[in-house]
Amino acid sequence: MTAPQILTILGSILFVLGGLATFVIAYRRGPGSWEEQLDKDARKADRSRIPSVFTRSKAAEVPEPTVESLPTSVAVAVVEEPVEKVHSVVELSASEQGVNRRQFFNRALAASFFGTLGTFGIASLAFSWPKVSGGFGSDVSAGPVQAIKDAIAQPDGTITPFYLPAAKAWIVPVSDSVLPNSQFAEDLTVADGLTALWQKCVHLGCAVPWCQSSQGFECPCHGSKYNQIGEYEAGPAPRNLDRFVVEVDAKGEFIIKTGSVIPTERAPVKSVKYPQGVFCTAAAAE
Numbered sequence: 001m002t003a004p005q006i007l008t009i010l011g012s013i014l015f016v017l018g019g020l021a022t023f024v025i026a027y028r029r030g031p032g033s034w035e036e037q038l039d040k041d042a043r044k045a046d047r048s049r050i051p052s053v054f055t056r057s058k059a060a061e062v063p064e065p066t067v068e069s070l071p072t073s074v075a076v077a078v079v080e081e082p083v084e085k086v087h088s089v090v091e092l093s094a095s096e097q098g099v100n101r102r103q104f105f106n107r108a109l110a111a112s113f114f115g116t117l118g119t120f121g122i123a124s125l126a127f128s129w130p131k132v133s134g135g136f137g138s139d140v141s142a143g144p145v146q147a148i149k150d151a152i153a154q155p156d157g158t159i160t161p162f163y164l165p166a167a168k169a170w171i172v173p174v175s176d177s178v179l180p181n182s183q184f185a186e187d188l189t190v191a192d193g194l195t196a197l198w199q200k201c202v203h204l205g206c207a208v209p210w211c212q213s214s215q216g217f218e219c220p221c222h223g224s225k226y227n228q229i230g231e232y233e234a235g236p237a238p239r240n241l242d243r244f245v246v247e248v249d250a251k252g253e254f255i256i257k258t259g260s261v262i263p264t265e266r267a268p269v270k271s272v273k274y275p276q277g278v279f280c281t282a283a284a285a286e
């Protein structure tokens, strides 16, 4: 798994968790929730515990009864009662009050939500960003041409194709005697006597292995067969194996351009002898 894919998965998980946390907190703090009820109760308790300035102020506005306005018996009682002192109140500015609990949680929630959203966005961007080098879809070097040819040629005159996993390709030789009469004489799929075949079967996409005894490619899924340069020979496959544009660079390395796939129709005339021995898979109906 590539780094962008891992980032995308992590971003998605964080995004889902962030959304879930947002929903849960919003639900718990919503109308009728126990937290809201708790807040109401706490405020009510606070009001009853702290002397209310406004209540006192209103009380202060009520005209004090005078001794003259009351009956004698009541006036004596009023005069003797101690006068309660009205508390003074200093109003605090917003900066002096600081951040309350509700504001703190709201800001933390917003920060985590946008942080998660940002992570998800960056991961998505990294996943969609085109690869500039290495891996399937770009130019892949198979190494020095001569080393590949040496690995392919066998002492008994047969060949064993050179497989390059990074390009998902089989590299096979196309000799100068074969090339002019093949379908590939005019395209860019042969360089320095080598061509690169995509290992994917053109029928339904199975990986096609090499069969040393028949000197061809035989698909294990439905039995399609291709000769050693990838020309269609038998089975349900609709065309030859697809091939890539190739070149030899300044350092003498064989480069496979896996972003440039060249499909070709079934060859009307086969360029190489096939089979050259027994098949590895059973023959399939065409």
Ligand code: FES
Binding pocket: 201, 202, 203, 204, 205, 206, 219, 220, 221, 222, 223, 224, 235, 236, 237
């Ligand atoms: S996938 Fe290869 S023959 Fe069907």
